[in-house]
Amino acid sequence: MNATIDRTGATHLVRAEGAPCPTLVIDADRLPAGDAELLEGLAGIRDGLDPATRRTVLKNAVVRPSAHPLFDLDYYFVQSLPGGRGRFDTRGSCGHSILAAVEAAARDGMIPPLEPGRRVRVNVVNNGDHVVCEVDETGPDRTRFTAHFLCTPARPVGDLLVTGEPVTHVRLDGRRIPVSLVDMGNPYVFVGAGDLGVRDTRELFTAGDELFGLLGRVRLAVCAHMGWDSSGAFPKIAALLPGPDGELAVRAVSVPSWHPTLALTGAICLGTAVGIEGTVPFSLARAAGHESGLVRLRTPGGPLRARARITGPADAPRLGWVSVADKYVSYEHTVAPPVGAYGLPSPSRSEDTSCLSLPL
Numbered sequence: 413m414n415a416t417i418d419r420t421g422a423t424h425l426v427r428a429e430g431a432p433c434p435t436l437v438i439d440a441d442r443l444p445a446g447d448a449e450l451l452e453g454l455a456g457i458r459d460g461l462d463p464a465t466r467r468t469v470l471k472n473a474v475v476r477p478s479a480h481p482l483f484d485l486d487y488y489f490v491q492s493l494p495g496g497r498g499r500f501d502t503r504g505s506c507g508h509s510i511l512a513a514v515e516a517a518a519r520d521g522m523i524p525p526l527e528p529g530r531r532v533r534v535n536v537v538n539n540g541d542h543v544v545c546e547v548d549e550t551g552p553d554r555t556r557f558t559a560h561f562l563c564t565p566a567r568p569v570g571d572l573l574v575t576g577e578p579v580t581h582v583r584l585d586g587r588r589i590p591v592s593l594v595d596m597g598n599p600y601v602f603v604g605a606g607d608l609g610v611r612d613t614r615e616l617f618t619a620g621d622e623l624f625g626l627l628g629r630v631r632l633a634v635c636a637h638m639g640w641d642s643s644g645a646f647p648k649i650a651a652l653l654p655g656p657d658g659e660l661a662v663r664a665v666s667v668p669s670w671h672p673t674l675a676l677t678g679a680i681c682l683g684t685a686v687g688i689e690g691t692v693p694f695s696l697a698r699a700a701g702h703e704s705g706l707v708r709l710r711t712p713g714g715p716l717r718a719r720a721r722i723t724g725p726a727d728a729p730r731l732g733w734v735s736v737a738d739k740y741v742s743y744e745h746t747v748a749p750p751v752g753a754y755g756l757p758s759p760s761r762s763e764d765t766s767c768l769s770l771p772l
């Protein structure tokens with residue numbers, strides 16, 4: 413891409429449909445280099461938000477034009493955690509925030525304007541994911557995307573199973589609960605809602621604090637089993653039930669409550685898991701009548717469609733890519749921090765980015 417760009421350096425609020433909150437999108441050049449310094453600078457930017465926005469907007473995307481010839485945008489996701497200033501988790505990603513970042517970057521001049529057919533190539537700094545955001549439709553304040561998560565080269569599906577096995581059993585209340593730990597887009601724990609006493613989709617979607625707490629305890633049991641730190645946002649957890657005509661019902665936990673739909677990375681991970689023989693999602697999807705190809709997901713907030721491309725021989729399958737269609741993004745407004753705040757210089761409007769890189 414061109415090394416000389418014209419950009420505003422503004423901070424934006426953008427909402428991806430189905431996300432639990434908008435994303436705060438920040439030009440990386442407003443922040444200092446180094447991971448700890450960047451997070452402190454981000455905390456300073458968030459201090460300048462009005463209290464309601466600071467309390468409810470928990471997703472942050474730090475972006476800049478990519479110096480790598482294969483990408484258009486470098487993206488660094490930071491999840492704000494409840495409980496105090498500067499509590500962040502950078503160990504995962506957020507697909508909805510990737511789309512929000514693309515929308516903001518186009519408005520800010522980091523990348524060309526969005527138009528149908530344009531494909532924006534995003535490098536996820538947190539975990540090395542390669543994501544292509546394909547523009548399907550544009551409007552004054554809303555864009556429709558298809559998100560493609562690529563595996564280059566194609567990854568053995570066994571590498572996506574965190575424990576190396578399709579099913580792992582964890583102990584909870586004297587019982588052994590079968591779960592599948594799959595890592596594609598983000599690490600997820602998938603558990604059959606029936607194993608938690610849920611009888612049907614209506615009960616799954618209307619359940620309140622009791623099921624929410626139970627899923628949290630399953631997640632804690634998984635973290636204890638794996639020796640993981642349970643204080644951050646990852647791994648995510650979702651409960652599944654087979655539905656009619658091959659459909660899979662899913663309800664997921666976000667930070668700090670139920671997810672209104674399913675994270676885009678959750679749809680990517682679940683679409684992948686459905687194609688891996690023996691996993692909890694595979695078995696439940698087969699119980700619903702799903703065989704292969706496009707998988708239809710039903711969430712409390714509406715349907716989703718995911719497709720995973722798995723190739724190779726049956727004894728050595730590989731994942732090529734996973735796609736989720738019909739994702740809408742709406743631009744909300746520009747956030748204008750005070751001039752000279754946080755001791756950081758504003759980015760120049762004509763800047764050579766050929767050797768810039770995000771921390772981490």
